[in-house]
Amino acid sequence: MTAAGGEGWIDRSLERQEDDRLLAGDGEFLADLRVDGCLHLCFVRSDHAHARIRSVRTAAALAMPGVVAAVTGADLATEMEGGRLQAAPPAPAATRGQVWPLAVEEVCWHGEPVAAVVADDKYVAEDAAAAVAVDYEALPVVTDAEAALREGAPRAHDGWESNEVFAARCTGGADADAIAANDAEVEAAFAAAAVVLSQRFRARRSGAFPLETRGALALWSDEDGLTLRLATQHPHGARLALADLLGLPAAAVRIVAPRDQGGGFGATAPVCREHAVVCHLARRLGRPVRWIETRAEHLMAAGQGWDRVHDLDIAADREGRILALRDRGIADVGDGREDIRRGFVAPQLGSVMLPGAYAIAHADITLRCTVTNKASPGPSRPADAYPARFALERGLDMLARRLGLETAALKRRNLIADFPFTGVTGVRHDSGDYLKAWDTLLERVDLAGFRAMQADARAEGHYLGIGFACGAELSAIPPDMLPPRGERTDLPPGETAGLAHTAGVEAPKPAPCFTAHAATVEVDIETGRFIVLDYVTCEDVGTVIDPIVVEGEVQGAVVHGMSNAMFEELVYGEDGRHWAADLGRYPLASAADVPHVTVAFAPTPSPDHPPGVRALGQGRPGPVPGALANAICDALAPFGVEITTLPLRPEMILSLIEAGRAGNGGASRDIAVRRKA
Amino acid sequence: MRKAITVTVNGRACAREVPIRLLLVDFIRDGCGLTGTHVGCGHEGRCGACTVLIEGRAHKSCLTLAVQADGKEVTTIEGLGSRGLPHHLKRAFRRYHALQCGFCTSGILMNAVDFLDENINPDEEEVRRALIGNLCRCTGYSHIVEAILAASAMRHGLKPEPPPAETEPPP
Numbered sequence: 001m002t003a004a005g006g007e008g009w010i011d012r013s014l015e016r017q018e019d020d021r022l023l024a025g026d027g028e029f030l031a032d033l034r035v036d037g038c039l040h041l042c043f044v045r046s047d048h049a050h051a052r053i054r055s056v057r058t059a060a061a062l063a064m065p066g067v068v069a070a071v072t073g074a075d076l077a078t079e080m081e082g083g084r085l086q087a088a089p090p091a092p093a094a095t096r097g098q099v100w101p102l103a104v105e106e107v108c109w110h111g112e113p114v115a116a117v118v119a120d121d122k123y124v125a126e127d128a129a130a131a132v133a134v135d136y137e138a139l140p141v142v143t144d145a146e147a148a149l150r151e152g153a154p155r156a157h158d159g160w161e162s163n164e165v166f167a168a169r170c171t172g173g174a175d176a177d178a179i180a181a182n183d184a185e186v187e188a189a190f191a192a193a194a195v196v197l198s199q200r201f202r203a204r205r206s207g208a209f210p211l212e213t214r215g216a217l218a219l220w221s222d223e224d225g226l227t228l229r230l231a232t233q234h235p236h237g238a239r240l241a242l243a244d245l246l247g248l249p250a251a252a253v254r255i256v257a258p259r260d261q262g263g264g265f266g267a268t269a270p271v272c273r274e275h276a277v278v279c280h281l282a283r284r285l286g287r288p289v290r291w292i293e294t295r296a297e298h299l300m301a302a303g304q305g306w307d308r309v310h311d312l313d314i315a316a317d318r319e320g321r322i323l324a325l326r327d328r329g330i331a332d333v334g335d336g337r338e339d340i341r342r343g344f345v346a347p348q349l350g351s352v353m354l355p356g357a358y359a360i361a362h363a364d365i366t367l368r369c370t371v372t373n374k375a376s377p378g379p380s381r382p383a384d385a386y387p388a389r390f391a392l393e394r395g396l397d398m399l400a401r402r403l404g405l406e407t408a409a410l411k412r413r414n415l416i417a418d419f420p421f422t423g424v425t426g427v428r429h430d431s432g433d434y435l436k437a438w439d440t441l442l443e444r445v446d447l448a449g450f451r452a453m454q455a456d457a458r459a460e461g462h463y464l465g466i467g468f469a470c471g472a473e474l475s476a477i478p479p480d481m482l483p484p485r486g487e488r489t490d491l492p493p494g495e496t497a498g499l500a501h502t503a504g505v506e507a508p509k510p511a512p513c514f515t516a517h518a519a520t521v522e523v524d525i526e527t528g529r530f531i532v533l534d535y536v537t538c539e540d541v542g543t544v545i546d547p548i549v550v551e552g553e554v555q556g557a558v559v560h561g562m563s564n565a566m567f568e569e570l571v572y573g574e575d576g577r578h579w580a581a582d583l584g585r586y587p588l589a590s591a592a593d594v595p596h597v598t599v600a601f602a603p604t605p606s607p608d609h610p611p612g613v614r615a616l617g618q619g620r621p622g623p624v625p626g627a628l629a630n631a632i633c634d635a636l637a638p639f640g641v642e643i644t645t646l647p648l649r650p651e652m653i654l655s656l657i658e659a660g661r662a663g664n665g666g667a668s669r670d671i672a673v674r675r676k677a
Numbered sequence: 678m679r680k681a682i683t684v685t686v687n688g689r690a691c692a693r694e695v696p697i698r699l700l701l702v703d704f705i706r707d708g709c710g711l712t713g714t715h716v717g718c719g720h721e722g723r724c725g726a727c728t729v730l731i732e733g734r735a736h737k738s739c740l741t742l743a744v745q746a747d748g749k750e751v752t753t754i755e756g757l758g759s760r761g762l763p764h765h766l767k768r769a770f771r772r773y774h775a776l777q778c779g780f781c782t783s784g785i786l787m788n789a790v791d792f793l794d795e796n797i798n799p800d801e802e803e804v805r806r807a808l809i810g811n812l813c814r815c816t817g818y819s820h821i822v823e824a825i826l827a828a829s830a831m832r833h834g835l836k837p838e839p840p841p842a843e844t845e846p847p848p
């Protein structure tokens with residue numbers, strides 16, 4: 001526990017007011033709300049990854065005692081006014097996908113909602129959902145982003161011209177001349193470099209997955225319109241989107257988030273098709289309707305992240321100074337037709353965040369997004385810095401090994417030292433002392449001592465390793481990255497979109513925070529299994545208001561990252577079927593899987609945000625996969641192991657050890673866990 | 678099919694006629710109105726949020742039928758101490774910031790009660806292993822482990838209870 005005791009509210013660990021009710025069992029989560037006459041809604045979801053819907057038969061379900069309604073996509077297409085959800089793209093280049101809340105004619109991913117059943121008892125609703133019969137005609141499936149981009153690939157959405165829905169260039173400016181000049185500079189830097197590292201990195205799908213699943217409780221009144229009790233991180237966005245979908249004026253839609261929510265981490269930020277169905281049925285039936293998502297649905301449909309390839313080239317001089325960076329990102333955005341953040345913004349943010357805390361003078365960073373027959377990913381902490389940090393942090397370690405340098409020294413040499421600093425992708429680092437935080441981390445881990453211990457252990461056949469990674473993370477999307485805000489014209493006179501009253505400060509500029517991580521592991525070379533012995537972070541979150549809360553937040557985020565990197569993968573079969581729809585096949589880290597996470601602080605107050613605070617919640621898991629993978633590769637340096645894919649599965653590590661033993665160490669082949677359907 | 682059962686929940690007899698397929702967690706939440714016990718994994722038995730004590734031992738109430746608890750004593754988070762005199766584990770959880778969203782908390786507390794009844798003065802390893810059936814996505818477990826160790830030490834007088842933290846800064 002961190003010692004407390006500052007002035008006023010600052011640097012003081014206070015007990016939280018909500019703990020009283022939560023510890024008494026008096027929390028008020030969505031499923032806890034008592035509403036008389038409330039009906040229960042259950043979705044019927046596609047068990048095909050891509051198929052035409054021949055028919056949906058609901059008669060058997062409707063005949064069951066207690067069943068009040070059953071609707072299909074075709075019903076909604078005639079009943080709903082606004083109806084279709086639209087992925088509003090951040091750039092005109094993107095394809096505007098549209099989708100009804102329930103699939104009409106075609107399903108495009110395993111788990112897509114096809115029908116909904118409402119009953120007065122949740123057990124009956126489940127039975128009735130199982131009694132809905134859907135007749136499908138299978139269509140060709142594409143589940144891999146690169147395959148989807150190939151000429152002649154099957155289309156994830158029947159009739160679409162292309163699977164590529166969005167392409168972005170994150171460096172070089174807006175006009176063609178500026179881009180050409182930038183590319184020439186990058187070329188020249190590569191030509192002059194003493195060493196160039198070119199490597200493909202891949203992070204497979206994992207994500208947010210809070211302990212409370214999604215849910216919604218809609219109440220309709222002819223007088224007041226819709227009140228939606230919604231477990232959400234983004235009530236205002238939900239209000240405007242649902243007003244559109246339901247064909248209601250915004251004034252007739254109220255979103256009330258329950259007092260307590262069981263985590264979010266991004267998963268509850270998007271506006272979802274399910275919400276629209278719940279609202280529509282409450283309105284149609286004139287009765288309260290609640291949907292509480294099952295864990296299987298949640299794993300299939302919500303909070304998925306990454307699924308990213310980074311083809312990364314790093315040009316450096318002999319001392320390991322980065323001269324230029326080139327990155328070709330490919331993002332698999334699955335179905336890609338849902339909420340804006342579920343397709344385009346998160347991947348773009350990932351590419352923009354790629355340079356992180358490093359002072360990189362020249363870069364050429366691009367991104368392509370493609371739809372596939374999988375669920376739409378969504379925001380998941382740390383947005384898409386997760387695959388980007390992994391790629392760059394691993395790349396720098398590979399570079400250090402090639403140059404015969406200590407990786408911690410190479411990374412330190414490249415950290416931003418002069419502030420303010422505006423990076424190649426436009427991210428502004430207002431102030432800070434990244435070197436101080438880095439040095440504080442190194443003091444904590446005693447690198448020289450560790451190297452001595454590592455050598456002794458190796459002599460006895462034990463493989464210990466240490467890995468470093470860092471990130472400068474944003475709390476928000478910089479305003480200039482957002483699409484221009486259109487004026488809303490459908491608001492009643494005098495009504496403005498957004499908060500009615502704001503208290504506090506609007507952040508004028510993003511204030512990145514800095515987080516540096518060191519992991520120590522031991523690897524069993526016979527099995528490829530590893531344990532994390534120790535994990536230390538050093539944080540610059542600006543002024544620390546409540547140390548114990550900040551410590552807990554960092555520890556939670558780090559363990560979230562460990563769980564993602566070590567255990568989690570949303571595996572899809574070749575037929576596009578989801579293989580990991582329960583926590584048995586998609587395990588989350590337990591207390592026994594992870595060590596205590598030590599959190600050190602090296603704060604520099606932000607000049608822009610009183611009282612000097614910086615971002616905290618967002619970024620922490622970002623550096624975790626890099627730190628862990630680097631530690632494993634450090635432990636296995638005698639075998640020349642270089643990991644390039646996530647998650648860090650023992651079988652992948654073992655195959656690299658074996659390749660190293662056979663004398664052909666090198667980067668991991670891209671080993672997918674694929675099972676025959 | 679339905680069956681009449683009587684379950685003593687937190688010391689109060691709860692008599693109901695229930696469908697035999699009704700899960701204990703739904704009996705507790707919907708039948709008894711005690712919503713402090715949560716469902717995090719849709720009845721897979723993986724997350725532990727639904728853990729309660731049956732006859733003093735920790736059980737996952739999503740893997741138990743209500744009829745299996747007929748005639749038994751069930752304790753939930755609501756029955757652990759009182760607001761005026763909170764259970765020592767609850768005091769430790771509060772003091773060590775062992776809950777963030779609080780969704781996993783009830784299950785972890787109930788599991789910890791059972792564990793500390795069986796283990797005097799456990800070490801960190803043992804506490805971590807005992808928590809294998811409870812997932813938490815918020816805290817990273819460190820504060821939970823610290824709180825359970827502290828509660829154990831307090832209970833056996835090995836460590837004085839820390840002074841309550843302030844809830845507001847001095848004026």
Ligand code: FES
Pocket residue numbers: 715716717718719720721722723724725726727728737738739740
């Ligand atoms: S709800 Fe019982 S273990 Fe998850």
Ligand code: FES
Pocket residue numbers: 211262263775776777778779780781782812813814815816
């Ligand atoms: S405190 Fe949120 S899941 Fe544990």
